[in-house]
Amino acid sequence: MTETAAPHFKQPLLRTPFHERARALSQVDSFVAWAGYTTVDVFTTIEQEYFAIRNATTLYDLTPMVKYRVNGRDAVPYLNRLLTRDIAKLKPDRVAYCVWCNDAGHLIDDGTLFRLGETDYRICTAERQIDWLLDSAIGFEVEIAEVTEQIAALAVQGPTSCAVLKAAGLHGIEKLKPFEIGYFALGADKIMVSRTGFTGDLGYELWMEPGAAETIWDVLMTAGRSRGIRAIGSQALNIARIEAGFLLPNFDFVSAEHTIRTGRDRSPLEMGLAWLVDFNKGHFTGRRALLAERERGARRQLVGLDVAGNKPAHNALIYTDSGGKREIGSVTSATWSPTCKSNIALAIVDAPHFQIGSTVWADIYLNRELVWERRMSRARVVERPFFAPDRRRATPPAEF
Amino acid sequence: MAASAQYDCVVIGAGHNGLVCAATLAHAGRSVLVLETSAHVGGAALTREFAPGFRVSAGAHLLHLMPAALLRELKLESHGLEWAARGMPTTALLPDGPPLLVAGEHAEPGRALAPDPAAAAGQAMSAADAAALSSYTAQMRRFAAALVPMFSKVPPRLGTTDWSDRLALLRLGWQVRKLGRRDMRELLRIVGMNVYDLLEEHFDSAALKGALGLDAVLGANFGPRSPGTVLTLLYRLAAESAAGASGLSQPKGGMGAFCDALARAATAGGAVIRTGTPVAGILVEADRAVGVTLESGEHIRAQNVISNADPKTTFLKLLGPRHLDTGFVRRVDHIRTRGLAGKLHLALNRAPPFRDVSAASLRGRLLLSPSLQHIEHAYNHSKYGEFSASPVMEITVPSVNDPTLAPAGQHVLSAVVQYAPYALKEGWQSGRLRFVDTALDTLERVAPGLRNCVLGVELLTPLDIEREFHINGGHWHHADLAFDQFLMVRPVPGAAQYRTPVPGLFLCGAGCHPGGGVMGVAGRNAANEVLTQGLKSP
Numbered sequence: 007m008t009e010t011a012a013p014h015f016k017q018p019l020l021r022t023p024f025h026e027r028a029r030a031l032s033q034v035d036s037f038v039a040w041a042g043y044t045t046v047d048v049f050t051t052i053e054q055e056y057f058a059i060r061n062a063t064t065l066y067d068l069t070p071m072v073k074y075r076v077n078g079r080d081a082v083p084y085l086n087r088l089l090t091r092d093i094a095k096l097k098p099d100r101v102a103y104c105v106w107c108n109d110a111g112h113l114i115d116d117g118t119l120f121r122l123g124e125t126d127y128r129i130c131t132a133e134r135q136i137d138w139l140l141d142s143a144i145g146f147e148v149e150i151a152e153v154t155e156q157i158a159a160l161a162v163q164g165p166t167s168c169a170v171l172k173a174a175g176l177h178g179i180e181k182l183k184p185f186e187i188g189y190f191a192l193g194a195d196k197i198m199v200s201r202t203g204f205t206g207d208l209g210y211e212l213w214m215e216p217g218a219a220e221t222i223w224d225v226l227m228t229a230g231r232s233r234g235i236r237a238i239g240s241q242a243l244n245i246a247r248i249e250a251g252f253l254l255p256n257f258d259f260v261s262a263e264h265t266i267r268t269g270r271d272r273s274p275l276e277m278g279l280a281w282l283v284d285f286n287k288g289h290f291t292g293r294r295a296l297l298a299e300r301e302r303g304a305r306r307q308l309v310g311l312d313v314a315g316n317k318p319a320h321n322a323l324i325y326t327d328s329g330g331k332r333e334i335g336s337v338t339s340a341t342w343s344p345t346c347k348s349n350i351a352l353a354i355v356d357a358p359h360f361q362i363g364s365t366v367w368a369d370i371y372l373n374r375e376l377v378w379e380r381r382m383s384r385a386r387v388v389e390r391p392f393f394a395p396d397r398r399r400a401t402p403p404a405e406f
Numbered sequence: 407m408a409a410s411a412q413y414d415c416v417v418i419g420a421g422h423n424g425l426v427c428a429a430t431l432a433h434a435g436r437s438v439l440v441l442e443t444s445a446h447v448g449g450a451a452l453t454r455e456f457a458p459g460f461r462v463s464a465g466a467h468l469l470h471l472m473p474a475a476l477l478r479e480l481k482l483e484s485h486g487l488e489w490a491a492r493g494m495p496t497t498a499l500l501p502d503g504p505p506l507l508v509a510g511e512h513a514e515p516g517r518a519l520a521p522d523p524a525a526a527a528g529q530a531m532s533a534a535d536a537a538a539l540s541s542y543t544a545q546m547r548r549f550a551a552a553l554v555p556m557f558s559k560v561p562p563r564l565g566t567t568d569w570s571d572r573l574a575l576l577r578l579g580w581q582v583r584k585l586g587r588r589d590m591r592e593l594l595r596i597v598g599m600n601v602y603d604l605l606e607e608h609f610d611s612a613a614l615k616g617a618l619g620l621d622a623v624l625g626a627n628f629g630p631r632s633p634g635t636v637l638t639l640l641y642r643l644a645a646e647s648a649a650g651a652s653g654l655s656q657p658k659g660g661m662g663a664f665c666d667a668l669a670r671a672a673t674a675g676g677a678v679i680r681t682g683t684p685v686a687g688i689l690v691e692a693d694r695a696v697g698v699t700l701e702s703g704e705h706i707r708a709q710n711v712i713s714n715a716d717p718k719t720t721f722l723k724l725l726g727p728r729h730l731d732t733g734f735v736r737r738v739d740h741i742r743t744r745g746l747a748g749k750l751h752l753a754l755n756r757a758p759p760f761r762d763v764s765a766a767s768l769r770g771r772l773l774l775s776p777s778l779q780h781i782e783h784a785y786n787h788s789k790y791g792e793f794s795a796s797p798v799m800e801i802t803v804p805s806v807n808d809p810t811l812a813p814a815g816q817h818v819l820s821a822v823v824q825y826a827p828y829a830l831k832e833g834w835q836s837g838r839l840r841f842v843d844t845a846l847d848t849l850e851r852v853a854p855g856l857r858n859c860v861l862g863v864e865l866l867t868p869l870d871i872e873r874e875f876h877i878n879g880g881h882w883h884h885a886d887l888a889f890d891q892f893l894m895v896r897p898v899p900g901a902a903q904y905r906t907p908v909p910g911l912f913l914c915g916a917g918c919h920p921g922g923g924v925m926g927v928a929g930r931n932a933a934n935e936v937l938t939q940g941l942k943s944p
Binding site for chain 1: 693722726727728729730731732733734735736739900907
């Protein structure tokens with residue numbers, strides 16, 4: 007892209023193909039850096055944007071998601087050795103949520119794997135991984151290329167999203183099942199659509215040529231006007247993803263390739279992702295370590311917490327007792343859930359306190375006009391996700 | 407395919423370590439099968455004809471590292487091992503003067519550097535250098551002695567909470583502490599240094615320093631000014647000390663005859679050796695090595711698979727990365743395996759005309775490395791993918807001690823020639839003849855008229871060594887012996903205790919602790935590990 011060819015030190019952050027549209031809608035000029043791009047944190051207010059996710063349709067620019075193309079004769083064995091899931095089971099035109107580990111069975115990253123063809127795959131991740139992906143390719147006939155800048159991506163999420171896409175001209179979109187991939191013509195542009203997302207709601211992700219980005223944005227905005235379409239930033243999305251119980255790398259866990267201190271790595275078993283680990287598919291990186299860990303039993307677990315009161319338990323330490331004598335973990339993500347009407351959090355908690363129904367205590371610090379107050383709040387370990395409406399899976403989705 | 411194991415142990419490769427391992431396992435009552443690609447045993451330790459009527463040890467030409475106890479235990483002498491020479495002297499050849507006797511005959515073990523005035527011929531050392539050599543030798547010997555106990559042991563793992571690992575590390579620390587305050591301080595001062603600076607501190611004579619320094623860089627990707635070369639020198643001395651044998655030795659019939667004796671020791675214990683039987687891969691079932699597949703397609707099942715092949719060949723080719731974790735494969739891929747030592751063999755119509763070299767010296771080891779500066783210059787070329795303009799050499803004339811190697815009255819010259827980089831920029835196709843020419847020119851300076859005696863020439867470049875002996879990179883140690891590829895990180899963490907990440911698969915080659923040279927200790931240690939950790943037949 008031309009941005010990288012320009013003297014980049016003058017413009018340290020790249021602009022996504024949707025940038026001009028986003029800038030025009032930004033009312034509070036709140037942008038943040040994400041994977042080398044400047045992206046919107048908040049367009050108007052977090053609340054307004056959040057409620058659009060749960061009640062209407064939202065557009066979220068996820069172009070900065072790092073994308074790799076994996077292609078070649080050994081693509082399946084390669085991916086099966088890299089990822090903890092059994093990739094052989096993933097059919098063409100399907101998407102799978104995956105994680106991968108280092109030798110010690112500690113999480114490097116999570117992401118989505120798209121099967122685009124017989125031996126053609128795409129991995130979308132939060133972090134750049136090219137060195138790990140290439141080192142994993144030693145001994146495999148497979149080509150790996152970063153294609154982040156070649157693909158513009160837009161998440162269209164919310165209960166009316168299917169209706170919006172239909173109105174925009176995506177005929178047959180209602181037949182697309184969760185985690186399925188379809189190809190649609192939109193005017194002169196051909197786009198790939200996957201029924202995936204980070205909101206835990208009905209929603210889709212649109213993958214297109216960067217040159218088509220603005221046209222498609224405009225078409226969707228027009229088609230969605232009567233259904234409450236709204237562009238959203240990362241803040242509102244973060245509330246939705248916590249409600250959906252999704253993990254955010256660097257918040258809920260730190261990549262094992264980046265941790266410095268011992269004991270800061272997290273395994274998929276600790277993060278409640280054991281369902282993603284297939285010990286019977288043959289060898290994969292981290293398998294022997296994870297088997298040993300399973301044998302030992304979990305020392306800590308990621309849990310969902312329902313915290314008393316209405317103050318989010320940001321960065322709270324977790325204790326066994328209201329006196330705060332025995333520390334057993336800490337909160338990684340917290341929010342007031344407007345939909346659940348409860349004060350929810352994701353936390354890492356030591357054994358045996360991670361059992362569903364356990365009571366723990368979170369110390370919450372409140373800044374009350376520059377005076378800090380500490381409040382010990384009772385919290386209950388509850389099932390995740392906190393919010394999982396049936397509409398996220400319904401095919402076809404309800405008409406609006 | 408029958409699911410039951412046909413053998414307790416299958417050993418891939420009949421190099422000397424593979425044979426030592428097989429013999430040890432067989433004598434411990436295990437059923438052992440050794441599979442060798444070549445038509446003969448020995449790997450790179452073999453004797454072969456390179457010109458009509460002329461035979462030579464194709465790889466190493468001197469035996470000085472294999473422990474005497476191991477030779478005794480395997481009863482090699484009763485299996486046909488005979489010595490053509492023992493306690494061979496070391497002499498430094500100099501282009502512009504008479505040679506310098508560096509170490510006399512019958513040097514004590516670990517004392518190969520001690521001068522023997524009685525056998526002195528050629529140039530005499532200055533009194534100051536002679537005195538310095540005596541104190542230097544004594545000190546290096548003490549340091550080496552602190553390292554000796556490591557050789558016969560499985561290296562400890564780092565970062566575990568296992569008491570045996572902690573104890574082994576403590577023991578190593580204690581060995582160093584036991585040296586006393588002055589020696590310990592000196593050892594810790596010099597251990598990371600380069601050999602150039604160390605020898606400069608001790609000696610005046612450029613010739614003496616050149617000769618003493620060569621041992622630090624023989625077979626290594628180093629020049630004398632490379633950091634860590636004091637360690638490689640100490641390590642060599644320690645290995646010699648640990649061997650406890652009588653100095654530099656030459657087996658009758660060359661290294662091949664030595665390996666034939668090893669093979670007989672193994673078969674006497676019940677081991678079966680199949681030569682001309684290349685292994686295509688290691689069989690893995692349920693995350694366990696359960697045998698091998700031959701290139702012929704035959705499957706052979708075994709409780710334990712032990713690889714004498716180098717780590718890269720073992721893990722990346724025979725086993726395959728898909729049975730291993732990415733981080734481990736990355737480490738294996740990064741092992742430095744590129745050889746820099748060539749082997750030059752000359753068929754001569756008479757004894758080589760080395761200037762002023764005594765008959766006694768000709769029976770021994772001749773070093774052509776006139777100064778440290780000279781070695782460093784020779785090394786510089788290799789850094790840029792070129793061979794040395796004036797290579798350094800370790801030379802023997804094995805036919806002097808063993809007339810069976812050449813037709814009557816004629817001789818064989820065998821030289822380790824450095825530096826001949828594996829990845830020569832111009833390619834070895836065209837580089838070969840030019841390098842031979844350069845080596846002959848270099849020899850001509852200490853042996854005027856040598857060219858006229860030459861009946862036949864063979865040069866083995868690291869690339870040839872890789873192809874002929876199936877050693878990735880053609881490195882005689884399988885992997886550089888250096889700080890970061892040493893002891894508990896040799897060849898890589900996760901495989902440094904002869905065990906590998908795949909249960910049932912073991913390593914026994916020079917790529918493991920304590921490394922290459924014809925030592926056999928890796929093979930012995932690996933066998934012991936298989937005996938304690940491996941599966942037994944039900």
